[in-house]
Amino acid sequence: MKTQTISWRVDEYPVDALIQEGPATFRVSGRAYSDQRIFELEQERIFQKTWNFVAHESEVAKPGDFKTAHIGTQPVIVTRGQDMALSVLLNRCVHRGAVVCRERSGNTRAFVCPYHAWTYATDGRLTGITGRDDPNGYGPDFVQPQGMQRVARVENYRGFIFACMDPGVVPLEQYLAGGAAQLLERKLQQSPVGKIRLTGRPFVGTYEGNWKFQAENIVDGYHFMYTHKAFVNLQQKYGDSTGDFGVHKGDNAAKMRLLRARGNVLGSRFGHGINQKPAAEFEQLFEGPHSEYYNQLSEKYGRDELEWIAGVGAACIFPNFGLIHNQLRVWRPIGPAMTEVTVYPYALEGVSDEYNAGMLRSHERFYGPAGYGAVDDIEVFALNQQGLSATQNDWLILERGMHNEKPLENGEIEGLPSSETVHRAFWRSWRDLMTAQGRAVQ
Ligand code: FES
Ligand SMILES: [Fe+2]
The missing domain is CATH 3.90.380.10 (Naphthalene 1,2-dioxygenase Alpha Subunit; Chain A, domain 1)
Known part of the structure; x- marks a missing residue:
């Protein structure tokens, strides 16, 4: 088998050099487990591109049920709407980026951001901005965002709920x-x-x-x-x-x-x-x-x-x-x-x-x-x-x-x-x- 030693400078070799594969060979570089840049690339190319398990349906069985989870390093909220539709939302306030939902799980009609109390419906729509129309609030040209970003794909297989950020998965x-x-x-x-x-x-x-x-x-x-x-x-x-x-x-x-x-x-x-x-x-x-x-x-x-x-x-x-x-x-x-x-x-x-x-x-x-x-x-x-x-x-x-x-x-x-x-x-x-x-x- 090859006994090549890969360079420690990650930018100098392709990712597939981290795996040696031959008819009787299968070896993986320790770098694949320890390098910060590999970790970041995994977020982009693996966690955002594949199906991630986010919930079992018994955790979000009733209208208004929610739980928080992650897709890779990204925090998400899994919610069951009043119409029983499932949503997976990026758990990030459109205002200044705070995590909107801090609980592990629960039941609610709305999510209120802990920072300035912007309010979201369970499907992620932004439904309230505190002090919006105050004189020192937001002017007529303010472009109001839709709400928390929805994860592109959500599917339920036999009760196991998965989500994927890539619509083409x-x-x-x-x-x-x-x-x-x-x-x-x-x-x-x-x-x-x-x-x-x-x-x-x-x-x-x-x-x-x-x-x-x-x-x-x-x-x-x-x-x-x-x-x-x-x-x-x-x-x-x-x-x-x-x-x-x-x-x-x-x-x-x-x-x-x-x-x-x-x-x-x-x-x-x-x-x-x-x-x-x-x-x-x-x-x-x-x-x-x-x-x-x-x-x-x-x-x-x-x-x-x-x-x-x-x-x-x-x-x-x-x-x-x-x-x-x-x-x-x-x-x-x-x-x-x-x-x-x-x-x-x-x-x-x-x-x-x-x-x-x-x-x-x-x-x-x-x-x-x-x-x-x-x-x-x-x-x-x-x-x-x-x-x-x-x-x-x-x-x-x-x-x-x-x-x-x-x-x-x-x-x-x-x-x-x-x-x-x-x-x-x-x-x-x-x-x-x-x-x-x-x-x-x-
Ligand atoms: S960061 Fe959420 S309301 Fe300000
Ligand atoms: Fe074990």
């Missing part, structure tokens, strides 16, 4: 088609009525690392038994001492290891990655404490499909959204080495409170501030970033499973469970978008 359905749509569907099908609802307030945290470490990690099938060794041991101890692993699908260490050798990963041309495994000990589900639930699903979706629905599935929906366990996860780039992650646990509609409670307890065991697993990943993201400061050999190796993955008819690539197929798909899409204008970083 492909339809959301096309963007998600294939493994991503199938994984979303399977997550929904865990509910006998095909619906989820977000529970409570999300958990929000930050880490000192690049956003792409989180995007890669959520579908990384390679790290679990190593990074989360402490959790594996704890789960074993808990299960051994209580005889109960709850509804956590990992079960004991030996079974977790077996589970991780099952299933496949899929990489899509839009950069999405899927990591999925059919249910372990599937037949036993029909004899366990939730047999009624599994029988109900089996009747509805068929036994073969249920084996996947009841299995383990994770998705990285390029660029900012993931699903894993019973949670939605959104990552927000703040700087090259600073990322915010918001975790939304969800409940399944149409199942017993006891089942949902079990899933939530299982979630808490691994994720969140008191969880035993997610903190391991956060620590690794920071270590990843710190390691990149050693720049003499700058290439990260993403070649695992390259020799035994296979292209599918729909254009996706399927790999074995711990294959970095998903990461290569992510980076190919990243490169396509970053070089879309065919010019060097400048």
